[in-house]
Amino acid sequence: MKRKVDIIIAVLVSAVFLIMVGCGKKKSEEVKKVSEAKSEAVTDGLISYWTFDKDDIVGDKAKDVWGNQDATMKGDPKIVTGKVGDALEFDGDDYLLITDDITAAKLPKREMTAEVWVYPGHFIEWGGYIGAAQDNGGFEKGWILGTNHQFSFAVSTDGADDGDGVLTYLKTEVFDPDKWYHVVGTYDGKKMKIYINGKLENTSEVQSGDINYPKNLFFTIGIYKDDDEQFPHKGIIDEVRLYERALSEDEVVQNYNAK
Numbered sequence: 008m009k010r011k012v013d014i015i016i017a018v019l020v021s022a023v024f025l026i027m028v029g030c031g032k033k034k035s036e037e038v039k040k041v042s043e044a045k046s047e048a049v050t051d052g053l054i055s056y057w058t059f060d061k062d063d064i065v066g067d068k069a070k071d072v073w074g075n076q077d078a079t080m081k082g083d084p085k086i087v088t089g090k091v092g093d094a095l096e097f098d099g100d101d102y103l104l105i106t107d108d109i110t111a112a113k114l115p116k117r118e119m120t121a122e123v124w125v126y127p128g129h130f131i132e133w134g135g136y137i138g139a140a141q142d143n144g145g146f147e148k149g150w151i152l153g154t155n156h157q158f159s160f161a162v163s164t165d166g167a168d169d170g171d172g173v174l175t176y177l178k179t180e181v182f183d184p185d186k187w188y189h190v191v192g193t194y195d196g197k198k199m200k201i202y203i204n205g206k207l208e209n210t211s212e213v214q215s216g217d218i219n220y221p222k223n224l225f226f227t228i229g230i231y232k233d234d235d236e237q238f239p240h241k242g243i244i245d246e247v248r249l250y251e252r253a254l255s256e257d258e259v260v261q262n263y264n265a266k
């Protein structure tokens with residue numbers, strides 16, 4: 008009897024061990040798959056990542072391959088050859104709506120990084136690559152990475168609040184619009200930075216503290232959109248990432264070099 012019990016215990020222990028090994032293997036395979044297929048970009052603090060690769064476009068959804076914020080395509084953005092795999096080309100009336108419900112949106116609270124690859128085509132006055140903002144007269148809240156006749160990254164925070172919010176539009180020099188650019192805006196709770204192709208272009212310390220969000224907003228890609236304005240992007244956007252922390256300069260360079 009003792010021997011029989013020993014055998015049963017041995018079998019059970021082996022089974023548990025095999026199940027554990029099996030689960031561990033599955034998990035590491037999943038992680039490996041994400042890191043291999045989706046580049047060597049930084050994942051610490053990553054909230055969402057939209058690749059715009061054709062396998063990640065399902066129906067009218069551009070899949071968030073990291074988080075759970077799939078974006079709904081409005082209009083008819085085209086899948087074209089991108090900087091990394093495929094990208095989406097916007098013809099001037101297309102954009103992606105992630106959500107217009109701020110309570111459902113997963114947004115950075117204090118620190119942040121917004122990152123895109125873009126083939127601008129041109130630089131409009133109020134352009135948005137990715138954003139969640141309202142700028143209506145003196146009411147200026149949220150953040151937006153886009154254009155302001157050149158590349159621009161705008162953030163509104165509690166530290167600079169004048170009662171109904173203040174957005175600082177941090178701009179770069181004017182670049183040739185007919186090239187690909189890696190555009191990154193970071194904010195660490197006290198300093199805004201904008202990088203083009205891994206190089207720091209401008210900084211501001213006007214803003215400080217938590218990001219100052221409005222109660223209602225449009226969390227979008229490929230458009231500057233708020234309650235009283237709508238300026239869709241015309242050009243190509245690829246590899247959009249949003250983080251809940253400010254990437255360091257080395258990390259921005261790492262993402263710039265990620266394939």
Ligand SMILES: [Ca+2]
Pocket residue numbers: 058059060089090091092093094245246
């Ligand atoms: Ca892509």
Ligand SMILES: [Ca+2]
Pocket residue numbers: 141142143144233234235236
């Ligand atoms: Ca507005």
Ligand SMILES: [Ca+2]
Pocket residue numbers: 145146147169170171172173
């Ligand atoms: Ca204001």
